[in-house]
Amino acid sequence: xxxxxxxxxAVTAMLDLALHASDGPISLADISERQGIxxxxxxxxxxKLRRNDLVRSVRGPGGGYQLNRExxxxxxxxxxxxxxxxxxxxxxxxxxxxxxxxxxxxxxxLTHHLWCDLSSQIHEFLSQISLADLMARQDxxxxxxxxxxxxxxxIDTSLIEAKVSA
Amino acid sequence: xxxxxxxxxAVTAMLDLALHASDGPISLADISERQGIxxxxxxxxxxKLRRNDLVRSVRGPGGGYQLNRExxxxxxxxxxxxxxxxxxxxxxxxxxxxxxxxxxxxxxxLTHHLWCDLSSQIHEFLSQISLADLMARQDxxxxxxxxxxxxxxxIDTSLIEAKVSA
DNA sequence: TAAAAACCGAGTGAATTACTTGGTTATATA
DNA sequence: TATATAACCAAGTAATTCACTCGGTTTTTA
Numbered sequence: 001x002x003x004x005x006x007x008x009x010a011v012t013a014m015l016d017l018a019l020h021a022s023d024g025p026i027s028l029a030d031i032s033e034r035q036g037i038x039x040x041x042x043x044x045x046x047x048k049l050r051r052n053d054l055v056r057s058v059r060g061p062g063g064g065y066q067l068n069r070e071x072x073x074x075x076x077x078x079x080x081x082x083x084x085x086x087x088x089x090x091x092x093x094x095x096x097x098x099x100x101x102x103x104x105x106x107x108x109x110l111t112h113h114l115w116c117d118l119s120s121q122i123h124e125f126l127s128q129i130s131l132a133d134l135m136a137r138q139d140x141x142x143x144x145x146x147x148x149x150x151x152x153x154x155i156d157t158s159l160i161e162a163k164v165s166a
Numbered sequence: 167x168x169x170x171x172x173x174x175x176a177v178t179a180m181l182d183l184a185l186h187a188s189d190g191p192i193s194l195a196d197i198s199e200r201q202g203i204x205x206x207x208x209x210x211x212x213x214k215l216r217r218n219d220l221v222r223s224v225r226g227p228g229g230g231y232q233l234n235r236e237x238x239x240x241x242x243x244x245x246x247x248x249x250x251x252x253x254x255x256x257x258x259x260x261x262x263x264x265x266x267x268x269x270x271x272x273x274x275x276l277t278h279h280l281w282c283d284l285s286s287q288i289h290e291f292l293s294q295i296s297l298a299d300l301m302a303r304q305d306x307x308x309x310x311x312x313x314x315x316x317x318x319x320x321i322d323t324s325l326i327e328a329k330v331s332a
Numbered sequence: 333t334a335a336a337a338a339c340c341g342a343g344t345g346a347a348t349t350a351c352t353t354g355g356t357t358a359t360a361t362a
Numbered sequence: 363t364a365t366a367t368a369a370c371c372a373a374g375t376a377a378t379t380c381a382c383t384c385g386g387t388t389t390t391t392a
Binding site: 047057061062064 | 335336337339340
């Protein structure tokens with residue numbers, strides 16, 4: 001279980017999808033705008049999310065991505081695991097444990113089991129939080145509301161600019 | 167609380183110090199041999215550990231490093247924090263939380279509080295584990311015993327080689 | 333037919349990791 | 363007092379990852 005900004009981006013994007021689920025398919029351009037993540041990076045992340053059956057895509061105009069399961073049936077841990085899929089399995093790290101490398105020559109290192117414990121601890125924590133849980137949080141609601149307002153402002157502004165240039 | 171191999175190396179090295187505390191100061195060369203970590207890298211890590219008062223050094227022949235506190239008074243979290251000391255404090259991440267960056271323009275991102283929760287969860291877990299706790303673990307005892315045997319074999323071998331070349 | 337969107341691959345600058353090289357200083361011991 | 367040991371220090375470096383850019387193609391709707 002690697003914990004990097006990559007996984008955070010993925011969870012943020014998935015949560016954005018969940019929050020706007022009622023609007024039909026959501027384009028990555030929308031998510032990019034709202035969450036401040038580059039479009040191409042989102043494309044890479046969603047390719048992995050799609051491969052892991054966490055989202056489904058609709059192509060063409062009006063298309064975008066949708067959650068492939070109910071919001072309470074997707075947990076944070078699997079979102080992070082999906083984008084971190086990197087099959088190395090080198091060293092002593094029996095895949096899944098998260099502790100790959102660090103043990104020399106097939107021998108477990110001193111702290112091997114500690115990291116395994118920690119890894120499962122983190123996994124346990126994150127697998128008990130679903131997208132539905134996140135959506136119910138007050139802080140998430142507040143941020144989401146602000147982001148929608150900001151995006152609307154952007155749209156209005158560009159409409160005005162379009163009229164001015166016409 | 168960043169979790170990388172860097173922190174793991176540091177904890178492994180500190181645990182090695184704790185396990186051989188009765189032998190007086192331990193040289194980094196010994197730790198390097200036993201734990202398979204490069205000497206210079208250890209030097210860098212121990213410079214930070216020393217700066218954080220986790221170890222003290224003895225220079226000259228027979229010198230090395232010793233724990234600067236009792237084994238039960240040093241926990242895993244502070245060892246990791248010591249080697250990860252990188253004062254950025256950019257973005258929304260109020261230092262200590264661990265979630266730096268990811269929030270655009272001073273605004274907290276959707277999952278800001280989630281990562282703060284997780285970070286404190288991990289910190290909580292690791293701060294409750296002392297070097298003494300680690301030493302008491304059976305798996306650690308077993309690995310330590312094997313490592314000492316291996317090192318002794320190396321010493322014996324080089325002694326024989328020295329005699330042969332003489 | 334044009335535009336919107338997913339899909340795809342290659343490349344890139346910045347940061348980090350783990351390490352190497354090549355020193356200097358301090359100190360115990362022969 | 364000479365020598366070896368070991369901490370201490372600074373610079374550089376290959377490999378990896380991250381987050382992103384660029385330049386496409388394919389599918390689908392209007």
